[in-house]
Amino acid sequence: MAFEIGIFSLGEVAQDPVTGARPDTRQRLGDMIEQAEAAERAGLTVMGVGENHGTDVVAASPVVLLSAIAGRTGLLRLTTAVSVLTAGNPVQLYEQIAMLDNISGGRAEMVVGRGASARVLRALGLEGADHDALFEQKLLQLLELLETNPSTFDGRLAGREAELDLQPRPLQARLPVWVGSSGTLHSVVRAGVLGLPLALLRTHGPLADALPAVAAYRQALEESGRDPDTPVSLNVPGFVARTPEQARELSYPYFAAGARSHGPVLARDPRWTREEYDRQCAPDGSLVVGDVDEVVAKIVAQQQALGHGRLLLRLDAGGVPHHLALEAITLLGTEVVPRVRAALC
Numbered sequence: 001m002a003f004e005i006g007i008f009s010l011g012e013v014a015q016d017p018v019t020g021a022r023p024d025t026r027q028r029l030g031d032m033i034e035q036a037e038a039a040e041r042a043g044l045t046v047m048g049v050g051e052n053h054g055t056d057v058v059a060a061s062p063v064v065l066l067s068a069i070a071g072r073t074g075l076l077r078l079t080t081a082v083s084v085l086t087a088g089n090p091v092q093l094y095e096q097i098a099m100l101d102n103i104s105g106g107r108a109e110m111v112v113g114r115g116a117s118a119r120v121l122r123a124l125g126l127e128g129a130d131h132d133a134l135f136e137q138k139l140l141q142l143l144e145l146l147e148t149n150p151s152t153f154d155g156r157l158a159g160r161e162a163e164l165d166l167q168p169r170p171l172q173a174r175l176p177v178w179v180g181s182s183g184t185l186h187s188v189v190r191a192g193v194l195g196l197p198l199a200l201l202r203t204h205g206p207l208a209d210a211l212p213a214v215a216a217y218r219q220a221l222e223e224s225g226r227d228p229d230t231p232v233s234l235n236v237p238g239f240v241a242r243t244p245e246q247a248r249e250l251s252y253p254y255f256a257a258g259a260r261s262h263g264p265v266l267a268r269d270p271r272w273t274r275e276e277y278d279r280q281c282a283p284d285g286s287l288v289v290g291d292v293d294e295v296v297a298k299i300v301a302q303q304q305a306l307g308h309g310r311l312l313l314r315l316d317a318g319g320v321p322h323h324l325a326l327e328a329i330t331l332l333g334t335e336v337v338p339r340v341r342a343a344l345c
Helices: 025-042 062-070 090-103 118-123 132-148 185-194 207-223 244-256 273-279 292-306 323-344
Strands: 004-009 046-049 077-084 108-113 152-155 161-165 175-183 196-203 231-242 288-290 310-314
Touching: 004 025, 004 077, 004 161, 004 323, 025 046, 025 062, 025 288, 025 323, 046 062, 046 310, 062 077, 062 090, 062 323, 077 090, 077 175, 077 207, 090 108, 090 132, 108 132, 132 161, 132 175, 132 185, 185 207, 196 207, 207 231, 231 244, 231 292, 231 323, 244 273, 273 288, 288 292, 292 310, 292 323
Parallel strands: 004 046, 004 310, 046 077, 077 108, 108 175, 175 196, 196 231, 231 288, 231 310
Antiparallel strands: 152 161
16 A cells, blocks of 8 residues: 555634734634645645634534535545544444545545543543543444444433444445554554554654554554554644745744644643754654655655554644645645655655
8 A cells, every 4th residue: 555645634723823813713614625625636645634622723523524625525535633532422423424434435534532631521521530441432332333233222311222223334344443642552552452543643752752652553463463554644743845944934833832732732831942843843853844855854764663654744733824734735745745655665
C-alpha cells in the first residue's frame, strides 16, 4: 500500500493572535470544507475532523461536517480524528458513521479515543468515572455493532434483553476503526491486542519518544496473533511554505497559542517560546514545519524511524488563517507528496 498523506482539523475559532479578530463560526465551517476540496485537488488522500466541545471550536459533531465534505469530494478518505468515545454513545456513533459511509460511497473511517476536557466530562456527568474502563467497554460494544446485526442490548430501560436491527449498514465490508493514542503504553497495547490500527497523536517532544509506543504496539499485534501489517498513522501539526523562514514566521504565533494540546490552549498553559517552537521544528522534533525540502526530509525520516503507513498533518493548528492553510495544503499535495513517495519506493 502506498504511503498515505492527508490533513486533519479541529475547527478552532479562537481569537487570532496576530490580528485580534475572531472567525465567524459559519465561515469557519465553510473554510474546513474548502480545505478538504483543496486537499483532494492537490492529491492528498485523507481528511480528518476532530471532535471538540466548547466556545473555541466548531466541530462538535465531526460526522455532520464530514457528510458535508462527502458531498463536495469524491476520493478522499473521511475520518473522525478523533471521536471522543468516552463521552459518546456507541450505538449512535455506529449509526452516524454507517450513514456517512453510505453518503460518501464507502469512504468513511473513524479514530476513537477517550480524551475529553474535564469541563466536558463534568457537564456530561462523567467527571468521577473510570474513563479507561468506560472507553474499553464502549469500544468493545462499537466493534460488536460493526460485526453483528441484529445486535442484542441488555434492555436496562425495558427490563429485558432486546434485539435491534441497526440500519443502514456500512457499505464497506470492514469499516476501519482506528484507536487514537498519545502513546501511553496501556492504550497502544490494547489497540494491538484488538488488532485495530493505531493513530499516534503527537504535538511536541522528540520523535524518538514515540518509538517505544510503536514497538509495544507491534509486539502486542504479534503476541495476539494479529496481522503484523495492521497500519499505524502519525497525526501531528505541520505547515509548509516556500522558505523555511516563512514557514516558521507565519505559523509560530498560531502554534504557540495552542500547542500544549490538540485543542485551544488552556488559560493556565504557557505559550511556547520561539526557541521551544524552533526545537520542535528541528529534524528530531515532532512538528512537520518548513519549506518543501525540509518537510520532505522530515516526513521520510519519520517514516523510516516509525514505519507508519499514514501521515495526517494539522495545517491549521491554533487557527492558522484560511488562505495560509490553503497554500500549505497545495504545496503539501503537489510538491511534497510526490517526492516523499518517490523516496519511499
